[in-house]
Amino acid sequence: MLRYIAYRVVLGLLMLLALTVLIFVMLRLTPGDPIDAYINPTIPIAEADLAALRERLGLDQPLPVQYFAWLGAALSGNFGFSIQRGGAPVLPLVLSRVWPTVLLMLSATAIAIVVGIVAGIVSAVRKNRPADISLSVFSFLGVSSPAFLTGILGLYGFSVVLRWFPSGGMLTPGRPFSGLDLLYHLILPATLLSIAQGALIMRYMRGSLLEVLSQDYVRTARAKGVREFWVVVKHAVRNALLPVITLIGSTIGGAIGGAIFIESVFNWPGMGLLMINAVSSRDYSVIMCATLLIGASVILVNLLTDIAYAAVDPRIRNA
Incomplete structure (x- = not known):
């Protein structure tokens, strides 16, 4: 197990190094000159001063x-x-936006895991019945709907039309901090962010559970007279969760990408909104730092997922 963990850590570090190269090259390939972000286009500047600035910045x-x-x-x-x-300084600025994004991501992931697993179990147990058909339609719509579309529709429906939730921000301006106020602002963006992730988890859970329910040991348990509830909960769900564990880690990257759009729609003061503002103003230092931090987070989550999966299934670490 230690050898497997060491191998995955080294591989993660190599991926992080490759990510730094990719970020640097991609930003240098973007249209325009990085020096343009440092000068005011309305003020004439001599070529000698421009060259001196380029030399000072190392460009x-x-x-x-x-x-x-x-x-x-x-x-x-x-x-x-x-x-x-x-x-x-860029690093303290980016780190100050980590907490709102982490809060949004963890809330959305928790909702997606609970709803996705429960819905997948119900859909598998009620195969080809109205509940299964309804949940399958929801999952297809959730997987195929991009985050910016669900964000805009959710904002319009629940904030503008129904007025159940606030239309943006993390806290109500002018009010002292309150956990209930934070939760009130968090529910809608976290739920909308969880839709695609939860729909994907539901599809995988349904397929995995259907496969497990067709195994011989499940039929044996039924033949012994074990109640269907315990057959599903005790014998089938545990084994059906193995591929879902890997899926949850792999969907974190997509959820981070979705968080960028959700944060911009709801004016949520996280890293996504910071990156959008940095891109619009061509603030290269902020873009590189935020992108690297997000990429490192995705690599870390995938590393922890692989380790957790190897701990559950010894065949992985022995392969």
């Missing part, structure tokens, strides 16, 4: 030199300064 060096300079600074915790925020 006159070859790309490999620029990459290793940035990587060395990043490893020491220096991700540069935010142009949009008046020269504020």
